[in-house]
Amino acid sequence: MIDVQNLTKTYGPRLAIDNLTFHANKGEILGFLGPNGAGKTTTMRILTGYMPPTSGTARIAGYDVVDDSLEVRKRVGYLPETVPLYPDMTVIDYLIFMGKLRRTPNVEDRAWEVLERVGMAERAGSFIGSLSKGMRQRVGLAQAIIHKPEVLILDEPTIGLDPTQVVEVRELVKEIGKEHTVILSTHILAEAQQLCDRVLIINQGKIVAEDTPQALQLRLQGGRRIIVEVRGDKIDALEKRLSGLPGVRGVGTISQGRLEILVEENEELRPLIARTVLENGYDLLEMRLAEMSLEDIFLQLVGEESETEQEQEESPAESEAPSNTPADEADEKASEEG
Amino acid sequence: MRNIWIITKREYARYFTSPAAYLVAFLYLLVLGIIFYANVAASAMNAFMRPYAPGIDIIINPITTLLVFITPALTMHLLAAEQRNGTLELLLTAPIRDWELIIGKWLGSFLFVTTLTLITLVYPVTLNFLVKPGIDWGPVISGYLGLILMGAAFTALGTAISAMFNNQIAAFVASLAFFLLLWIIGFPAHGLGGSEIWQYLDFSNHFYNTLAVGIIDTRDIIYYLSVTAFGIFAGSIIVETRRWR
Known part of the structure; x- marks a missing residue:
């Protein structure tokens, strides 16, 4: 589903990611684990077609992220680290807008469906600006899954949430992971241990280990x-x-x-x-x-x-x-x- | 096309939920109303001494000036706010092309500026009732065509400039400075050798003596359309290069 070969990205003289090679299978939850600045976000941004790599290739569902960027973007749902929301829109309007941009069929029904899924249906008419951080995170997740993407990329989905919200979001990710391929970055180890089928430990732009959480432990x-x-x-x-x-x-x-x-x-x-x-x-x-x-x-x-x-x-x-x-x-x- | 329209609708609708846009629209129409009233009142008071009917220029010329100042305020947020919000990341990872995003954004602001401009048609209609035997509609039609073209060019440049900044105020100031430059650039060049290019770039040379007085010249239309195209092109390139940073 996701196939990454020798991916490298430099920002001027700084090497952000260095020769990453990994893959993810369908229906797998892959965790990126690493300290801040390790290159997790950069890798995700390349996979979503937000920025091109300096060298190397990344393919999602057989499409190259540079050459077939639009095909890749149709198949990817993305939740960046800072949840991208329009505070002046209502939750439902926002979801319909994002759904339309991603060419979701029956977009209104689908918007309500994902709202139910993330448990936000009763706040559909609220302005996003008035929501709490946990609720925003859930709206962000709803936005990422509205077009039924084959691949879901979540950048630190639980950062800044209170413990109850963390649990809720994790549950949601776990559930979503049953039908989608998920890439998730985190620097919370317990989270990786709990959620991921496989973990990539990234440090200073390099993969230092790759295995199941259990196998890594062993x-x-x-x-x-x-x-x-x-x-x-x-x-x-x-x-x-x-x-x-x-x-x-x-x-x-x-x-x-x-x-x-x-x-x-x-x-x-x-x-x-x-x-x-x-x-x-x-x-x-x-x-x-x-x-x-x-x-x-x-x-x-x-x-x-x-x-x-x-x-x-x-x-x-x-x-x-x-x-x-x-x-x-x-x-x-x-x-x-x- | 579909993608462009989704962005455009959202952008156009946003003006009607934004207090800032209402404020800009209110000030625009208020200032225009005051100028209109002052002009009509002045000519009415002078009617015995020097009878003349105020022409359409008392409406069209102030609108030109006001456009220079309100367009930056209406385009400053277009991409700068998306960057500040982080929502640009969402738009750039959605399956739409960079130029579709820019055209959608531009079209939304252009339609709003055009809406405001069309509202001002109440003044020519009012004037038509006030003067005898009514006004000459020729310059009104060509003048409003010019204003709409000017709105297209200004919003396109404003969109491109907004793409360069994370900060709306910076985008506003830069756009305003650029428009003011375009307004006067032909003037210092008067009487100097090789000044044609600057004279051509000056938008006042494509309006006050032609469209504003009833002359529709294709050269002027081409000027505004090429500035619009340039703005859209530049905006797309700016967004594209942002990806590479």
Whole structure:
């Protein structure tokens, strides 16, 4: 459905994207993950026919984005990062206008249909200027799907929304993804993990990894980590003892009394560790299994850990704590509501 | 054609929902009304001393001046606001060509300016009742043809200039400056060698002595049509080059 070969774009001397090659299959949700300025928006703009690449080709449904730009644009629905709306229009007028521009048959019926779909039908007569950010985002989504595009390109669809709205928009994207090919950019890792079938991690214009979220986790994990918090004197001694246990690959200190133990993948070492701690006269305050999150993987790949090792070791541990990111909170809220 | 018409309808309708456009239209008609009243009143008071009937020039000449000032205000938002809003991204990723977008935008503003110009026909009709034996309709027809052509040229240039800016005020000032330049450019060239080109570019040379007094000359019509075409062409090129940045 989407086939991108050696795509490169420069803005003057600055290289925005560098030799990107990837593809997306029909009905797939592909995530672009990367820090701000990584080249996600540029890639999307090229795919939508907004700007031509400096070199390389991109094809959507067999049409080249430069040579057959109009054919591509007919087949693509696009929601840019700043939702493009006319504040002086009513929601329904706006959708009809966009629908007509995209040659939607039975445009009025279809406009109402997508409004129902995004849950905005009761605000059809409101001026867009009076809508909240979440509602605007939904109108933006409605605009992107009104002509039943084969490919939907969403640039940071949940940015700036409150947690409930984030959940709503994600649900919507998931549903839409059942029938459309979706490309979605985000810098929220939980979102990519939750929504995407496949993730491209982009940094400084290059693809640094491409796989399913699960496979990425597995590939980079290579072992499990157990976090323990203990109380007692001479923790160094305990550290040595623990690292002597069979199946333990290494022990590191996160902070005073908190240790990170790397163990072999398929051995259950927690009972042994617990016993070792207690038998040596320490108090065991906490023990848990830490899986590597996409966040850790991301940081590994992007290669920022080299700066201060101490800090980086701490951040994965913290990212495991429940509900520490707005996205996680949103997820929890969703499950409560659900 | 269909794409152009969708844009045009939206653009034309927007003038009727925009308070700024109403304000511009109101000021335009108000100023014109005051000038008309003052001229008619002056000739009525002088009727005993020096009887003459005011001609159609008391309507057409002020409209020309007013067009120079109101057209920038009516075209400044056309593309500048879309860029500021981010909606240009939407239009440029919709399946329409850049020139269709520009023509649609231009046509919307041109139709609105033409609407305003046609409303001013109430003054020639009023004048016809006031003077005996009525006015000469020849210059009215040629004059209004000239005003409509001038409106087309101005809105086309205004559309192109609006495409260059993200800021409506900048687009307004640039358009106004450009129109004023076109208005007077032939004047400093008077009496200098090689001045024909500047004289030709000056739109006042294609109006006050020809269309405004009842002379329909194809050279003048071609002048306005070529300026219009130039504006549309330039606007399309400007939008196109924006993609490459």
